[in-house]
Amino acid sequence: MPFTTLRLTDRVSLIQETGVANFLRCNIWHVRGRDCDLVIDTGMGLGPLKDWVRRDSDRPLKAICTHCHFDHMGSLHEFDCRLGHRAEAHVFADPTADAVVYSGDWARIEIVSPQAHPDFLPETWTITPAPLTGHLDEGDVLDLGDVAYQVLHVPGHSPGSIALWDRKSRTVFSGDAVYDGDLLDALYHSDPATYRLTLERLRDLDAEVFHGGHYPSFGKARLREIVDAYLRGGQTMGSVGDWYDGMKAAMDDAYAAQDWSKAIDA
Template sequence: MPVTAPGEASDWFSYEAVGRGITRIWEPHVHPYFRSNIFRVRGHDVDLVIDAGMGLVPLGPVLNLPSTKPVLAVATHIHVDHVGGLSEFETRAGHRHEAALFAAMADEHTLAHLFRAQPEAVARSPTRAWSPQSVQVRPAPLARILDEGDSIETGDRSLRVLHLPGHSPGSIGLLDERSGDFFAGDAIYRGRLIDDLPGSDVQAYRKTMQRLLQIEFNRAYCGHGEPIDQNELRSIARAYLDSSS
């Protein structure tokens, strides 16, 4: 059952345990179009933070990260709803196709201007003086550049990097082949898949969908919404292929 995160922004974040050592965090007051998932994955040697939300309220305090263990923050792609809080983390990783862009976080790549222009961008202001026009994504240069087939090791997990372009050029997923956990980013999720943003590529997205039909996994943790199983993911992928042909 989802619960509210404690602390300064006591009702800004919600979170729930969704798998072994996996917590899903989201921002319920953010407009649904930008309301993305953040995943904390506890590892034996390294903890992972997969995506970092809008950055409207500090994320670190609600994650309760240990001071004695390294933390790697992985961005599944560069859009504002996934990298707003990325600069809070010292060690950051993202795909090569977007790697150079994290150092500037320009609107043309993060698409933060679309959030600023969104009517009713939030249901409640995160702070008293906040306004959508104040939203700027802080630069967050990457410490590690990821390529297709790379592995991210936590000591008890090995996550394989999958390049899944289409939604954006550098979109990635992370697959734990032993447990069957698949962190899909915005490659796929329930609802209409977004393929008409600057940098989107329908033909690349179709190839990604075809690839997703072949991947074996148990549960997909998507960039938006609740986790889905393999059957539902394949149904979504087939529907996209049918509608975009």
């Protein structure tokens, strides 16, 4: 099976790509609405994501990409409705290896299981172009009929990073602006000073649930710890090679399903 689905609530499911290492596997969120559904981020594109989502829903689908990195935008091209921030529109249209951060050390570390994906060739793998069909920016609202998500522009990790915020359920889909792991602020288009402002803003948001772009979801107390650690100079990745070595050593089995038992009761 190319994916697994974990139904967290009536509203929200987590979809995970099979055979992608835990430490880099993007969280793909399926959000069910009355009139349409959202697919937030799309993984590396190793399997047919839209078909997989269609098994659970026949409503119209809007695919949102929180930012233009290779681990989030791989299956974006499968969807008719493709939404993201204007600042990264050129990358979605022309996803070169450098632009999607699949180059240098990132293309050398093993992130896809050769057993699960024998046809995946890391040296020649590319992202399929997925030009945006619409732009999302600060203050825009995605109305699904029975829930409405406000778009937050949360730059720093990348210039066009966005998050979605539902004030009623106090839930944020935060992409890579914040997740429960080492944060990345040293990519070619990252901006650490801007990132600090974004994290301070997220810390001040009255949110209870954070569904990040990677790793299990968490609540307000953990968010404070993550942000405060970052602002003190910790919780960052440093060199990709060292980080990778550390992650590999810490994982019993990098390709196993992620343990969500410690995640907050979302």
